[in-house]
Amino acid sequence: MTETVDHSQEGEATRRDFIHIAAGAAAVGAGVMAAWPLINQMNPAADTLALSTIEFDTSKVMEGMQVVIKWQGKPVFVRNRTAAELQRVKADDRASDLKEPQTDAERTKPGHENMLVVIGSCTHLGCVPTFNAGDFGGWFCPCHGSHYDASGRIRKGPAPLNLVVPDYEFTAGSTVRIG
Known part of the structure; x- marks a missing residue:
């Protein structure tokens, strides 16, 4: 039987953590970009x-x-x-x-x-x-x-x-x- 060895130390950031954080930030940015036109249309018109x-x-x-x-x-x-x-x-x-x-x-x-x-x-x-x-x-x-x-x-x-x-x-x- 072979054992899998975890080479990462506890508390150290991994590549997977970085991908999760980057994906979350991209999702938040996309949400803001989608919501901005809806929020902006509530401002009074220029006239x-x-x-x-x-x-x-x-x-x-x-x-x-x-x-x-x-x-x-x-x-x-x-x-x-x-x-x-x-x-x-x-x-x-x-x-x-x-x-x-x-x-x-x-x-x-x-x-x-x-x-x-x-x-x-x-x-x-x-x-x-x-x-x-x-x-x-x-x-x-x-x-x-x-x-x-x-x-x-x-x-x-x-x-x-x-x-x-x-x-x-x-x-x-x-x-x-x-x-």
């Missing part, structure tokens, strides 16, 4: 990234008027509110009928309280509300009857939330950068 910020000169908006600009495919209302509107919304800051209590100061930037910037989609079903309409002098969504005040806060109707205030800042004087 979307190009629209991630927009700048607008608010000096073009006359007092008491609003301009609708398009940002990321959504309407954005830029409204220059009158002194009477400001007085009315500040008086309503503590009103008991606010579904989502927010003060006007929380919805505007210091030094630019007259300028309101909100996304112009009703928070009920995404309709575009009508300017300077409704019971509170703000917007009215004719589709389902939601009433917003001049600060974009929901006051009456089925909409559950205030009009959304996007991330924005005033950069140079009257120029606002949204996004």
Whole structure:
């Protein structure tokens, strides 16, 4: 009877160990290469990234008027509110009928309280509300009857939330950068 002699010492790497490690590394690399297109397709498209910020000169908006600009495919209302509107919304800051209590100061930037910037989609079903309409002098969504005040806060109707205030800042004087 012949005995097989193991010439390798215990703990020493063998050729077989190297082949196992190399095959495992190749399998992991192939898996990453196969998964990369699936992961990469979830990134925003180049045209979307190009629209991630927009700048607008608010000096073009006359007092008491609003301009609708398009940002990321959504309407954005830029409204220059009158002194009477400001007085009315500040008086309503503590009103008991606010579904989502927010003060006007929380919805505007210091030094630019007259300028309101909100996304112009009703928070009920995404309709575009009508300017300077409704019971509170703000917007009215004719589709389902939601009433917003001049600060974009929901006051009456089925909409559950205030009009959304996007991330924005005033950069140079009257120029606002949204996004």
